[in-house]
Amino acid sequence: MSRYTGESMEPILKLDSARLLMRQWRDDDLPAFAAMCRD
Structure with a gap:
C-alpha cells in the first residue's frame, strides 16, 4: 500500500x-539533441 499523502513534492x-x-x-x-538522434 502506498504512503503517498497527495502533497506535492518540490522539484529538483x-x-x-x-x-x-x-x-x-x-x-x-x-x-x-537532434544531432545526437540523427541517423
Whole structure:
C-alpha cells in the first residue's frame, strides 16, 4: 500500500556531481539533441 499523502513534492532543478550534470530542459538544447538522434 502506498504512503503517498497527495502533497506535492518540490522539484529538483539541478543535480550535479563530478561526472554528471542533470538540469531542466532548455529550448537551446534542441539542436544538440537532434544531432545526437540523427541517423
